[in-house]
Amino acid sequence: MGGTAVNQRQRLPGLCVTGTDTGVGKTAVAVALVRRLAACGVPVGVYKPVASGTSADDPHGDPRRLWEAAGRPLGVAAVCPQVFRAAVAPAEAARAEGRAVDDALLRSGVDVWRRVSDVVVVEGAGGLCSPLSDATLVADVARELGHPVVIVDDSRLGCIGRTLATVHAARAFGLVVAAVVLSDVTPPPAGDARAAAVDDPRRIAAAAREFLAARLAPLPVLRLAHGAAAIEPEIDWLALCRLAPVPTDSAGGQR
Numbered sequence: 001m002g003g004t005a006v007n008q009r010q011r012l013p014g015l016c017v018t019g020t021d022t023g024v025g026k027t028a029v030a031v032a033l034v035r036r037l038a039a040c041g042v043p044v045g046v047y048k049p050v051a052s053g054t055s056a057d058d059p060h061g062d063p064r065r066l067w068e069a070a071g072r073p074l075g076v077a078a079v080c081p082q083v084f085r086a087a088v089a090p091a092e093a094a095r096a097e098g099r100a101v102d103d104a105l106l107r108s109g110v111d112v113w114r115r116v117s118d119v120v121v122v123e124g125a126g127g128l129c130s131p132l133s134d135a136t137l138v139a140d141v142a143r144e145l146g147h148p149v150v151i152v153d154d155s156r157l158g159c160i161g162r163t164l165a166t167v168h169a170a171r172a173f174g175l176v177v178a179a180v181v182l183s184d185v186t187p188p189p190a191g192d193a194r195a196a197a198v199d200d201p202r203r204i205a206a207a208a209r210e211f212l213a214a215r216l217a218p219l220p221v222l223r224l225a226h227g228a229a230a231i232e233p234e235i236d237w238l239a240l241c242r243l244a245p246v247p248t249d250s251a252g253g254q255r
């Protein structure tokens with residue numbers, strides 16, 4: 001179903017930030033990415049197909065954070081045209097308001113960024129295989145928009161397994177994986193040395209990065225430290241935005 005959507009619209013270069021699950025640090029990564037691209041002097045669009053558990057004027061909500069990172073282009077409604085209050089899956093949150101997620105708008109909502117930006121950073125909701133509506137997964141929209149994906153996971157126990165599973169799933173959906181970012185959602189533990197040895201996201205991220213980089217080479221495996229402004233090490237994100245998508249008629253193909 002994706003082929004037509006991409007072919008009918010000229011693709012805006014960009015990246016889709018997705019993750020292994022909800023709450024793994026996607027927005028922090030997307031914000032850092034947007035700021036980095038904007039610092040290159042490129043007008044950056046920001047798009048979230050649907051958000052739940054927030055409102056357009058929530059300063060801590062994803063739509064507003066993405067909008068601020070991009071320098072407040074257009075308006076928050078352009079960043080996320082479908083916002084629902086309840087902190088449950090989008091389809092359920094919409095039903096709680098007597099509404100429904102608009103499947104066509106999940107895809108077409110990005111079009112407004114074509115005339116004001118050279119690249120767009122899209123943030124999914126939940127993980128790669130999470131539903132955005134009763135009919136559409138994050139992976140479906142990522143594929144139809146044609147953007148390479150950045151896969152984010154939290155730097156906590158299990159990140160190697162979660163990340164590898166999601167990278168393989170992304171490729172099975174026909175997506176190009178641009179990079180993996182381990183995001184420290186929690187700060188390093190203070191005090192107790194034993195707890196620090198086991199739970200310290202710095203230690204987990206270092207070990208996981210080494211393992212994943214070897215396993216997924218030449219894919220960049222990067223890190224966003226807790227509270228840090230930049231994803232390390234620095235890479236050419238603009239070049240990744242322009243990576244060609246896997247042809248849309250090759251669903252199930254590998255990169």
Ligand SMILES: [Mg+2]
Binds near residue numbers: 026027062123
């Ligand atoms: Mg988010």
